[in-house]
Amino acid sequence: MNDPTFSQARRAKRPQWLRVFGVPIVIGVLSLAGLLSALLAGDPGRYFSWFGVGLPVAIAAWTYWRNS
Amino acid sequence: MKARTARIWSVIHTWTSLISTVFLLLLCLTGLPLIFHHEIDDALGYSPKMDARAPGASKLSLDAISAAALADHPGNVMLYMGWDKDEPWMVSTFTNKTVTSDPQTTVVKAFDAYTARPVGLLGTGPMLVMLRLHTDMYLGLPGKWFMGLMGFVFMVAIVSGLVLYWPFTRRLDFAAIRKQKSRRIWWLDWHNLLGVITVVWALVVGGTGVLNAYAELLLGVWQRNELTAIAAPYAGQPTPAKLASLDTVLGNAMKATPGMEPAFVAFPGTPFTSTHHFAVFLRGDTPLTSRMVKPVLLDGETGAVSSTSDLPIYLKAVLVSQPLHFGDYGGMPLKIIWALLTVFTIIVLGSGLYLYIARRRKQGRQPRAVAEASIVAEAS
Numbered sequence: 096m097n098d099p100t101f102s103q104a105r106r107a108k109r110p111q112w113l114r115v116f117g118v119p120i121v122i123g124v125l126s127l128a129g130l131l132s133a134l135l136a137g138d139p140g141r142y143f144s145w146f147g148v149g150l151p152v153a154i155a156a157w158t159y160w161r162n163s
Numbered sequence: 164m165k166a167r168t169a170r171i172w173s174v175i176h177t178w179t180s181l182i183s184t185v186f187l188l189l190l191c192l193t194g195l196p197l198i199f200h201h202e203i204d205d206a207l208g209y210s211p212k213m214d215a216r217a218p219g220a221s222k223l224s225l226d227a228i229s230a231a232a233l234a235d236h237p238g239n240v241m242l243y244m245g246w247d248k249d250e251p252w253m254v255s256t257f258t259n260k261t262v263t264s265d266p267q268t269t270v271v272k273a274f275d276a277y278t279a280r281p282v283g284l285l286g287t288g289p290m291l292v293m294l295r296l297h298t299d300m301y302l303g304l305p306g307k308w309f310m311g312l313m314g315f316v317f318m319v320a321i322v323s324g325l326v327l328y329w330p331f332t333r334r335l336d337f338a339a340i341r342k343q344k345s346r347r348i349w350w351l352d353w354h355n356l357l358g359v360i361t362v363v364w365a366l367v368v369g370g371t372g373v374l375n376a377y378a379e380l381l382l383g384v385w386q387r388n389e390l391t392a393i394a395a396p397y398a399g400q401p402t403p404a405k406l407a408s409l410d411t412v413l414g415n416a417m418k419a420t421p422g423m424e425p426a427f428v429a430f431p432g433t434p435f436t437s438t439h440h441f442a443v444f445l446r447g448d449t450p451l452t453s454r455m456v457k458p459v460l461l462d463g464e465t466g467a468v469s470s471t472s473d474l475p476i477y478l479k480a481v482l483v484s485q486p487l488h489f490g491d492y493g494g495m496p497l498k499i500i501w502a503l504l505t506v507f508t509i510i511v512l513g514s515g516l517y518l519y520i521a522r523r524r525k526q527g528r529q530p531r532a533v534a535e536a537s538i539v540a541e542a543s
Contacts, residue, residue, distance in 0.1 A: 111333060114333075115329055115337075117337075118338075119328070119359045122363075127367070130363075133450065133492050133497060134487070148493075148500050148504075150360075152507075155356070155507065162340045
């Protein structure tokens with residue numbers, strides 16, 4: 096995974112906008128789904144909201160842990 | 164993105180952020196404890212305690228509760244009476260000198276529904292201080308509108324930040340934190356990462372906050388249009404001197420809206436109704452319908468139902484936006500996540516300020532043209 100040539104080869108396949116905004120778009124959609132699900136979908140919606148809205152917390156924690 | 168475009172967005176991001184940062188820090192720092200205001204009030208002893216009562220006792224009439232509230236504050240009149248979904252034993256009463264007195268002087272007191280004895284003031288203590296600092300900085304409506312404006316400026320800062328995310332990270336992997344470079348770059352990477360992963364949440368909380376800051380204006384529109392029309396047949400008549408029995412009013416309202424339970428009743432002359440009507444606001448039992456209250460207007464003297472229209476869409480929007488601002492609709496885990504995302508926002512604000520100062524220091528040591536070129540180089 097950390098091999099630079101592999102990483103570059105993987106990069107080249109995807110358009111640049113997707114590489115930059117792909118993950119943020121997925122996080123954004125899941126966040127929004129989580130914000131609304133607790134309001135609209137009862138108990139299952141509430142459980143999903145913890146995942147969707149909590150995703151940024153998990154990503155920040157993972158990034159911090161990976162870099163320390 | 165062209166260098167010139169990046170520079171324009173950079174100026175927008177810098178200035179909208181600089182203008183709103185101090186107020187946003189205040190909003191975040193006061194909002195943090197407000198997420199847990201229920202738990203904090205409980206822990207600090209600011210929550211009403213159930214009165215001791217005989218076993219098998221039944222609830223007293225609402226007129227008895229109302230009489231008890233007025234006896235507790237002689238000379239006051241009733242403004243509202245409310246019922247908490249989670250505390251069915253308790254009735255909240257709102258009284259003041261007149262129905263149009265300054266809302267900040269309204270006495271909000273809880274009464275035990277079974278004994279009609281006062282069981283504590285509501286909305287006092289440190290959480291009230293936090294709430295006032297959060298909503299209007301003790302400046303009343305102008306303070307609220309100012310905070311709403313700062314919220315809007317913050318949203319422009321968020322959007323411009325999202326635009327700048329592209330030139331600043333397009334050569335990097337997602338969530339790349341460059342350690343080997345300077346401290347400034349390390350903070351820039353964290354600023355970009357925390358900013359972009361919280362962007363939807365921040366826009367939702369910011370947008371709903373702005374909407375709530377202007378809620379009174381929207382309530383005023385409803386009053387001037389729909390309430391005035393409903394009260395038109397009573398034009399020229401004095402406000403009812405003798406009000407209908409509250410129990411009659413509530414009973415009629417519930418008959419008109421099967422399956423719903425009362426959230427609160429507004430007395431004639433208060434901002435939530437006309438000068439001649441009681442307004443009973445009823446709620447459903449899901450997270451959504453419990454917020455989207457339905458008003459029933461009843462004649463102040465007879466308690467007969469005058470109208471059961473739905474709230475207009477703009478007031479429904481305010482009501483639905485409230486949980487999305489408070490984060491109180493998904494249990495304790497969601498509240499904790501809300502708090503952590505607020506902490507992330509504080510870090511984004513703080514690192515943004517640091518990055519601005521650090522960049523200015525760096526630019527101070529080099530000629531202007533070089534400094535401008537460096538922003539563009541950094542961003543491309």
